[in-house]
Amino acid sequence: MEQEMLQRLVTNAVREMRLPSRPEGRGSHVLTLVDAVLDAALDEEATDIHLEPMEEGLRIRVRVDGLLRAYPSLLPAVIAPVVIARLKVMAGIDTAKRNRPQ
Known part of the structure; x- marks a missing residue:
């Protein structure tokens, strides 16, 4: 994924997370970001995606x-919980269970 595109998606997601709560639209930029990261990994024919807190x-x-490559920048901590929650939902994992492996 191009650095400029990733940075734009991250900026939009962070800006959205800092807005006053709007339950109906909150997190849509994070969803776009997660989808873009997954699409980029598919385009690169990645076999693994690692998310490291x-x-x-x-x-x-x-x-x-066979080579593990890091994206050039970190996703800010403010959006990390929403990114993880989105991936859990996509994987069919119960987001309420936090204290045991799934």
Whole structure:
């Protein structure tokens, strides 16, 4: 994924998360961001996608041709919980269960 496009998606998602709560539309930019990351991984024929929580945010790494490559920037910590929740929903995982593996 191009750095400029990733940065634009992240900026929109962060801006949306900082707005006063609007339940009907909140998180739509995060959904777009997650979909774009997944689409980029598919385009690159990645076999793995790693999301690694860090103090500053969420690091994304993809495995392509056996090599693990990091995306150039971290996803900010403010959107990390929503990104993880979106992926759990997509995977059919119960988002309410946090204290045990699924």
